[in-house]
Amino acid sequence: MATIPDANGRLLAEEAPGDNSPALSVSELSGALKRSVEDAFGHVRVRGEISGFKRVGSGHCYLTLKDDRACLDAVVWKGTPLAFRPEDGAEVIATGRLTTFPGRSRYQIVIERMELAGQGALMALLDQRRRALAAEGLFDQARKRALPFLPRKIGVVTSPTGAVIRDILHRLEDRCPSHVIVWPVAVQGEGAAAQVAAAVRGFAALPEPPDLIIVARGGGSIEDLWAFNEEIVVRAVADSPIPTISAVGHETDVTLCDFAADVRAPTPTAAAEMAVPVRADLLDSVQQLWLRTGRCARRYREHGAERLAVVARRLPVPERLLAPQRQRLDDTGERLPRALSGRVSEARRELADAAGALRPALLEARLVRAREKLSGLRLRPALVAARIETDRRRLAQTWRLIEQLNPERVLSRGYAWVEDRKGGVVTTGTAARAAGAVTLVFAGQDRVDVQVEGAAPKPRAPRKPPEQPTLL
Incomplete structure (x- = not known):
């Protein structure tokens, strides 16, 4: 294809004769690349380490698979079943198909299945998760609670069709029959972790929750028990307000659920033995x-x-204690009639003596003497009037003396008295100069503050009201 300048000096693309490479649009070229990649890599398995894993609001998951020299973008569409929850740092083998994303000119793998790359990778992921949850304090001993001694109601989270629930029920029946509530869940496979977590939280939300929860499962490989290593299960068990026993696997099997539970039982049968006494x-x-x-x-x-x-x-002996009192009582009982007779005789003599003094003539003579004495004590009006006049003259003399001694009469003639700042009366010039500032009091309690020359001014103290003259 050759180019020639147009009239405006611009270069225009034109097809030359014999040219067999027509121009393609970007979309046509991107579509051709997409078909070529998908046809050549329709089914691939890639091993790498997960990096930058994130789940968006639509439910799709985006991540990057990388090794020490390259990286590959990956996407997991919503609804794709995964055996475990992907985490950064886990080494996996992803199975899917390679495609391109024309919107950003990049290629990526659409993951249809994801597996951990061997036992070592699984254990490394388990250890990484254990350390992360332990750092949050979910496994601290301070969080552990004591189991109830004799629970009235026990909740069991396990599969309803396995041998585990039968072993638990038989053991409880042998030791101490109890009320058992079974919450059926899947104990492995996709969705098992969500069911177990929902069951643990569901027991706590019941109107009458059980006194104890047993999370149980039989033995198996680490992949079979992986649901009990999921973070959602560990957090549900750790946050449960009900004491929990974890009985997952055999005695040698250990899951993160065992660390989060209040008590770990080596087997489901041992959990039943721990739950109730014999x-x-x-x-x-x-x-x-x-x-x-x-x-x-x-x-x-x-x-x-x-x-x-x-x-x-x-x-x-009671008789010995009461003998003196009994003897005294007998003696008093014998003396009492004689004493009463003597007292009656004496009273009769006193009555006879008094009867002689109560003659009418004696009473009339005494009444006459009392009347004469009363008539001699009567007051005459002339004596009372003379006494009142004498007291009135004494009162007038006393009032004239009070009027003469009243300070207000002196002040009304142009005099004044001098007070210091504390309200005390100043009687000498020395005292006035020492006070520095004084108050002149005139008639009618009219006051004037003055400063004494030759004396340093002093702060004025609160003034007390002058003492009023006392009337005598």
Whole structure:
């Protein structure tokens, strides 16, 4: 293809004769590349380390697979089943198809299945997750709670069709029959972790929640038990307000759920043994306590009787204690009639003596003497009037003396008295100069503050009201 300049000096693209390479649009070229890549790499398996994993609001997941020399963008469409939750740093083998994204001129793998790259990678992911959750304090011993001694209701999270639930029920029946609620869940495979977490939270949300929760599963490989290593299960168990026993796998199997639970049981059967005591042992203990209580009561009663007997021997005989009082009572009883007769005779003599003094003539003579004395004590009006006039003259003389001594009469003639700042009366020039500032008080309590020459001014103290003259 050759170019020639146009009339405006611009170069125009024109097809030359014999040219067999027509111009393609960007979309046509991108589509051709997409078809070529998808045809050549329709099914691939790639091993690499996950980096930059994120799940967007639409449900799709985006990540990057990388090794020490290259990286490959990857996408997991919503609804694609995954055996585990991808995390950064995990080494995986991804199976899918290679395609391109024309919008950004890049190629990527659409993952249809993802597996961990061997046992070592799985253990490395497990250790990484364990350390991350432990750093948050989910495995701290301070979070652990004691199991109830005799739970009335036990919740079990496990598969309803496995041997685990039968072993738990049989063991509980043998030891101590209890009310058991089974929350059926899938214990492995896709969605198992979400079901287990929902069951643990569901028990806590019941109107009458159980007193204890057992999360149980039989033994298996690490892949079979992986649901109990998922973060969603670990957080649900750690946040449960109900004490929880983790009984996942055999004695040698360890999951992150075991670290988050309040108690780890080596097997589901052992979890049932931890959950309840042996009923026969409880009955035997109660029987032994009842027998011991009876023996203690008998010993206490016998010892009390012995102490009472010892004390009783030390106490005096009641007859000896009451003998003096009884003798005194008999003596008083014999003397009482004689004393009463003597007192009656004496009262009769006193009455006879008094009767002689109560003659009418004597009473009339005494009444006459009282009347004469009363007439001599009567007051005459002339004497009362003279006494009132004498007191009135004394009062007038006293009032004239008060008027003469009243300071206001002196002040009304042009005089004044001098007070210092504290309200005290100043009587000398020395005292006035020492005070520095004084107050002149005129008639009608009119006051004038003045400064004494030759004396340094002093701060004025609060003034007290002058003392009023006292009337005599």
